[in-house]
Amino acid sequence: MMENKPKFTPNPQLKLMDQVRETLKYYHYARSTEKTYCQWILRYIYFYGKKRHPKDMGEREIESFLSHLASAQNVAVSTQRQALNALVFLYRDVLQTPLDHSIAPVRAKRKRHPPxxxxxxxxxxxxxxxxxxxxxxxxxxxxxxxxxxxxxxxxxxxxxxxxxxxxxxxxxxxxxxxxxxxxxxxxxxxxxxxxxxxxxxxxxxxxxxxxxxxxxxxxxxxxxxxxxxxxxxxxxxxxxxxxxxxxxxxxxxxxxxxxxxxxxxxxxxxxxxxxxxxxxxxxxxxxxxxxxxxxxxxxxxxxxxxxxxxxxxxxxxxxxxxxxxxxxxxxxxx
Known part of the structure; x- marks a missing residue:
């Protein structure tokens, strides 16, 4: 969980994923969260063939990525939300260009299975x-x-x-x-x-x-x-x-x-x-x-x-x- 700290700016000399890890450590995210967020950010980058830096993309690309998870990969609601949280962190805390609230991807279908x-x-x-x-x-x-x-x-x-x-x-x-x-x-x-x-x-x-x-x-x-x-x-x-x-x-x-x-x-x-x-x-x-x-x-x-x-x-x-x-x-x- 993020503590009430002054806004952190990652070292611009580092590669993007190193900046992500540096920021996660600064805010004391759990190790499991760090691992998960890094995986989703990498999947987002690879989804666009590593041809574009996330700073050159935004809401539209995130919508497409999250919609793909729901429609093509049939992920659970919680999985899609986890991916969104990772990307919100990337833009808000690492790239420091917060997303607006207009992202509206195809929603993953909630599947209720009796335990x-x-x-x-x-x-x-x-x-x-x-x-x-x-x-x-x-x-x-x-x-x-x-x-x-x-x-x-x-x-x-x-x-x-x-x-x-x-x-x-x-x-x-x-x-x-x-x-x-x-x-x-x-x-x-x-x-x-x-x-x-x-x-x-x-x-x-x-x-x-x-x-x-x-x-x-x-x-x-x-x-x-x-x-x-x-x-x-x-x-x-x-x-x-x-x-x-x-x-x-x-x-x-x-x-x-x-x-x-x-x-x-x-x-x-x-x-x-x-x-x-x-x-x-x-x-x-x-x-x-x-x-x-x-x-x-x-x-x-x-x-x-x-x-x-x-x-x-x-x-x-x-x-x-x-x-x-x-x-x-x-x-x-x-």
Whole structure:
């Protein structure tokens, strides 16, 4: 997320993509956003055969590019919006020629697919095929409804054992929220955090122990990066060099580890559904509704900006069909 900083002007001696990366770093965009924006800007340039510099193009060319994504490549609405955001950043912050609001490309069609949901029995079968930290993370996601990256980015201070709560800081859309800390895993999670604290103590003894903090927090709390409460709940097994600062730090684990573990567990459990880490969140939401949770409360727990997003789970929850029969059964019961 961009901080409230004076307007930045990239070095004009650099090549365009180096200017883009320099500007992204200045405004402290996430590494994933930096990678995504660079990919879209390059696709935009290559779309016009590398024959024209973006500064010599504008709204008309952007419209054509975005329309091509929708009509020829059939991308999702969110993908088209992501491409637009990258190009708005390019013109506004790098080339410093902001676009007007008249861009009207062919819109990508919104496709609403009901989410895949696992039954409670299927959840148990998957968990039976997992172990260690990956199992703990999977239980936490299913038990609290948090997203994969929200789980991975948890800090020790975000876990409130006394209140049985879990705090999500700067989740999707930059919002904070509170959700459950499942009672059943509280003891296991507490033991895990004690091991993380010991790992942090060893890092400090070895002259390390600094963790990444957003730049504004790092400036405000100058010693916070070495404090235990700011350490990741799920840290990497090894320290690595931060590509931006050049410092050796212990970052959080990669999301791919849990993704692979869940995928393997679904296969071992012989479940013929497309089960992923996000399926655990879908299952949390659906099972909460089935157990009578108010949809507005569920919206808050999931961190949805619009209740319409939450309402999709009403289409996949099991309805109370007791006393009702299929018309086929009624025919043969006569």
């Amino acid at each position: 895949t949901v696992l039954t409670e029995e299927e959840i148990q079968r998957i968990f039976a095929q997992m172990k260690g930290t990956h199992l703990l993370m999977a239980k936490l996601i299913y038990g609290s409804g948090i997203r994969l990256m929200e789980c991975i980015r948890l800090r020790i201070q975000d876990i409130d054992f006394g209140q049985g709560q879990l705090f999500v800081r700067a989740g999707k859309g930059g919002k904070d929220r509170v959700t459950f800390l499942p009672r059943i895993i509280a003891g296991e999670l507490h033991q895990h955090i004690e091991r993380v604290k010991e790992l942090h103590r060893r890092d400090l003894v070895e002259g390390f122990g600094e963790v990444y903090l957003p730049n504004a927090l790092a400036r405000k709390y100058r010693n916070a990066a070495w404090e235990t409460v700011w350490q990741y709940v799920f840290p990497s097994k090894t320290r690595s060099i931060d590509p931006r600062s050049g410092k050796e730090r212990r970052h959080h684990v990669l999301e791919s580890g849990l993704q692979k573990a869940v995928k393997a567990a679904v296969k071992k459990a012989a479940i013929d559904k497309k089960g992923t880490v996000h399926t655990l969140r879908h299952s949390f939401a659906t099972h909460m509704l089935e157990n009578g949770t108010n949809i507005r409360m569920l919206q808050e727990l999931l961190g949805h900006a619009d209740v319409k997003t939450t309402e999709i789970y009403t289409h996949v929850m099991r309805k109370d069909l007791e006393g009702s029969k299929s018309p086929l059964d009624r025919i043969y019961d006569k």
